[in-house]
Amino acid sequence: MAVRVYRGLSPVPAVDAGDRGLAYGDGLFETMRVARGRLPWWPAHHARLARGAAALGLVAPPRDWLEAGLAALLAGAPSDAVLKLVLTRGAGGRGYAPQGAGEPTLVLSLHPLPAAIAAPLVLRWCTLRLALQPALAGHKHLNRLEQVLARAEWDDPDVHEGLLLDARGRVACATAANVFARIDGRWLTPRVDECGVAGVARAWLLDRVPDAAEAALSPADVESAEALFLCNAVRGILPVGRLGERRWPPHEGLRALAAAMGRELAAG
The missing domain is CATH 3.30.470.10 (Aminotransferase class 4, branched-chain amino acid transferase, N-terminal domain)
Known part of the structure; x- marks a missing residue:
């Protein structure tokens, strides 16, 4: 290194x-x-x-x-x-x-680049909840103990990521990624005005996808969504196949979106 x-x-x-x-x-x-x-x-x-x-x-x-x-x-x-x-x-x-x-x-x-994940992601809900702090919300500050504790909640190699709620019980993010849910024909992602990180991949999607928007999302909203994916600036878009007992089939529109972001990330 x-x-x-x-x-x-x-x-x-x-x-x-x-x-x-x-x-x-x-x-x-x-x-x-x-x-x-x-x-x-x-x-x-x-x-x-x-x-x-x-x-x-x-x-x-x-x-x-x-x-x-x-x-x-x-x-x-x-x-x-x-x-x-x-x-x-x-x-x-x-x-x-x-x-x-x-x-x-x-x-x-x-x-080194992290190892590629071939299959759709398997997620779990985390017990830890993110504190609300508008002064730090959105910024990628060094204090990541909440994420460390959340990631320590599981040691199952078949679970790729965990979703976090905030102190109000709203969906916030994954431990190392932003989350988007397909709801009523739109890609929606949690707001980052009270907690969470304003991800670069998240911003790319909000800027370039006409039906993408911020919204307050409950766990029920996410579990009943038409499709779900995580994203960050290293891995790009990662489709979700399962969250707890909820399963999703491949989403055709998501394939094209992931490919478009992948091309930008690989362009150099």
């Missing part, structure tokens, strides 16, 4: 032990698909990173400098991989107050 660490705009050998990202999850991250040595959705990832940095009061590196660093790392990367970017507030003293933190920390790392 190739890793590069920066403090401010200068390379350093490792992350400082007092980094606020380690101590408090005080930072953001982006997980990006590498295709043919390039980042197909980089503009969307950078835009989300910039929004998150503004919301948290983090100092993001200049875009041209960051893109030069990404290009240097990708020059030695496999043709297809995953690139993770972590931005933290930097090292600071003990205590939650962000004042006095040093220069921001940036970590860039390359990882």
Whole structure:
């Protein structure tokens, strides 16, 4: 795994032990698909990173400098991989107050693509519920303990993912993906104004699919949907075949949608 660490705009050998990202999850991250040595959705990832940095009061590196660093790392990367970017507030003293933190920390790392999933996904409902926090909703911040605890609920290799509800009992997302349900002829996805992540693949679908929209969804809405899929910026669209006892046959329109997103993700 190739890793590069920066403090401010200068390379350093490792992350400082007092980094606020380690101590408090005080930072953001982006997980990006590498295709043919390039980042197909980089503009969307950078835009989300910039929004998150503004919301948290983090100092993001200049875009041209960051893109030069990404290009240097990708020059030695496999043709297809995953690139993770972590931005933290930097090292600071003990205590939650962000004042006095040093220069921001940036970590860039390359990882292998996850193994392909050949069959439609099998899902389960998670017991853990996501807390409501509008100040953090939508942003890809480093504090993912809710997702860690939710993913620890099962160890069955035949279950691919878990769906999470929020504290109000509404469908929120999967542990590592957004969810879309086909209801009354439309693709609907939960809102991300109180919890959840505004996924890059989710945004692509909302922008390009005429009948896609945000909605408040109950578990009953999802279980009675005509079709269901998960999506993220690394794997693209993943059709769901079963959720608990509910099963879905292949959806013809979903095949074309998945193929269209797959072509973009593989374009490089």
